[in-house]
Amino acid sequence: MANIVWHTKLRIHLDLTLDDLGHEEHEGLWDMVYGMDRMYAARAVPVAERDLQCGGVCQEAGVVAPMHLRMRNERREAVHERREDEDRHTVTISDEHKAYQERILRAAEAGGFCGDNEVRTRVGRSWIQTDTLIEGADGLRVGWEVQLSTAGTDGPRSVRARAAKAQKNGITPAWHTDRNDYAHRHDTHWTRSNNLPAHVIAKIGDLRVISGFRKLDFWHCDLHADHPCPHGVRRCGKYHATPVPKDVLFDDLVRNTAAGTIVPVQFRTLNKTHRFWATRADHNRYNDLLNNDHQLPAVTEDVRTPSRASHNHPTCRPDLTTTASVTATPTTLQTPTDRPSGLLVVQPTAPVLETTASQALGESALADQARSANAGPESLETLIELQRAANAARNALQRLSDHEERERQQYVLLEAAQSAQAAITRYATSQGLNRFDVQQTVRGAAHDT
Numbered sequence: 001m002a003n004i005v006w007h008t009k010l011r012i013h014l015d016l017t018l019d020d021l022g023h024e025e026h027e028g029l030w031d032m033v034y035g036m037d038r039m040y041a042a043r044a045v046p047v048a049e050r051d052l053q054c055g056g057v058c059q060e061a062g063v064v065a066p067m068h069l070r071m072r073n074e075r076r077e078a079v080h081e082r083r084e085d086e087d088r089h090t091v092t093i094s095d096e097h098k099a100y101q102e103r104i105l106r107a108a109e110a111g112g113f114c115g116d117n118e119v120r121t122r123v124g125r126s127w128i129q130t131d132t133l134i135e136g137a138d139g140l141r142v143g144w145e146v147q148l149s150t151a152g153t154d155g156p157r158s159v160r161a162r163a164a165k166a167q168k169n170g171i172t173p174a175w176h177t178d179r180n181d182y183a184h185r186h187d188t189h190w191t192r193s194n195n196l197p198a199h200v201i202a203k204i205g206d207l208r209v210i211s212g213f214r215k216l217d218f219w220h221c222d223l224h225a226d227h228p229c230p231h232g233v234r235r236c237g238k239y240h241a242t243p244v245p246k247d248v249l250f251d252d253l254v255r256n257t258a259a260g261t262i263v264p265v266q267f268r269t270l271n272k273t274h275r276f277w278a279t280r281a282d283h284n285r286y287n288d289l290l291n292n293d294h295q296l297p298a299v300t301e302d303v304r305t306p307s308r309a310s311h312n313h314p315t316c317r318p319d320l321t322t323t324a325s326v327t328a329t330p331t332t333l334q335t336p337t338d339r340p341s342g343l344l345v346v347q348p349t350a351p352v353l354e355t356t357a358s359q360a361l362g363e364s365a366l367a368d369q370a371r372s373a374n375a376g377p378e379s380l381e382t383l384i385e386l387q388r389a390a391n392a393a394r395n396a397l398q399r400l401s402d403h404e405e406r407e408r409q410q411y412v413l414l415e416a417a418q419s420a421q422a423a424i425t426r427y428a429t430s431q432g433l434n435r436f437d438v439q440q441t442v443r444g445a446a447h448d449t
């Protein structure tokens with residue numbers, strides 16, 4: 001079964017979870033479509049010729065999957081004709097995939113950005129499904145898609161089309177993989193990390209992006225140049241740009257793409273378009289170069305290299321439930337200035353939390369922690385309060401320019417954001433509600449007042 005059906009003649013998606021199938025302008029649409037399908041069935045018209053196809057998972061995978069409709073226990077259902085199409089819907093998300101999704105959310109939140117997993121964004125009569133959607137600075141939205149070795153050997157189809165659709169609708173696509181062959185496709189700006197087991201991905205230690213991020217070298221095409229002239233064998237006397245592979249930490253990539261300081265670049269050579277990520281400063285200089293290659297493009301921005309040298313080993317991951325309950329009592333924590341400074345420089349997110357939590361929590365705080373772990377679900381008002389606190393922390397962060405103050409405030413924000421997120425999760429679980437819906441409601445309410 002599936003919830004979304006594509007009607008090939010009417011050329012619309014039908015959302016079976018909605019009374020009006022998502023088309024209030026067409027009254028009685030279900031009765032019409034269902035009646036027609038019944039009639040076809042009575043006339044023994046093959047399912048494949050009945051105008052209905054899976055408009056969800058199968059369509060996204062580039063597969064034409066015929067469907068028919070039925071009523072079961074007063075519920076509308078669409079059924080795949082073929083078993084193999086049905087199976088496509090039940091592919092479980094691997095632990096590695098989940099670990100990446102969690103890591104993206106955590107990294108973003110530590111940078112002052114929020115996001116959610118498995119987000120469906122409506123665009124006109126269809127939608128965009130995103131593994132993890134991060135709400136970045138100034139309305140920037142980054143849509144992470146994780147494609148791992150565990151996903152099968154064929155690889156994702158119609159990546160170019162999906163990425164283009166996202167881009168067109170204001171979502172910057174960010175596809176990440178652990179496979180060499182995907183990383184070398186030029187259909188989108190792939191980034192790649194090593195093939196790692198879930199428990200390592202979930203850890204808070206360094207996770208490197210080994211391809212997909214590049215630095216642009218700008219150089220003068222004369223006899224002293226290291227690179228060959230891209231236009232021919234002679235030295236042309238103009239300026240050129242050459243992309244050079246560069247390491248970046250995955251968490252930094254998540255945060256900087258959300259901040260808009262790392263952006264996707266389309267780099268054109270004579271016969272190919274290369275797609276990769278680069279700093280916004282490099283991107284701007286590249287555009288300047290395309291406009292005028294007779295002078296070296298000026299450096300217009302203070303470029304903070306997003307990748308910092310780090311030799312720390314992956315460390316233990318703080319237990320998530322403990323983290324949630326600890327952060328539910330942020331006032332009992334000492335200020336971040338008390339923690340060992342070395343930790344902050346390398347990984348400002350969870351190691352700090354872990355160390356601070358274990359060192360700074362006194363006995364009464366631990367009691368609070370135990371109490372809050374056992375406490376019942378919060379009320380909606382509590383959630384809104386927590387969200388307001390997170391909003392306030394985020395606003396405060398945006399006003400700061402001093403590096404140290406920002407890092408300190410990022411910590412405060414991390415605490416507040418995690419409290420709010422954890423409370424929303426507990427609330428949604430306890431009430432049997434969709435987590436994303438709860439989050440939207442809470443955010444809306446916290447924003448309005």
Ligand SMILES: [Zn+2]
Binds near residue numbers: 002054080086088089
């Ligand atoms: Zn399907």
Ligand SMILES: [Zn+2]
Binds near residue numbers: 229230231234238240
């Ligand atoms: Zn040249």
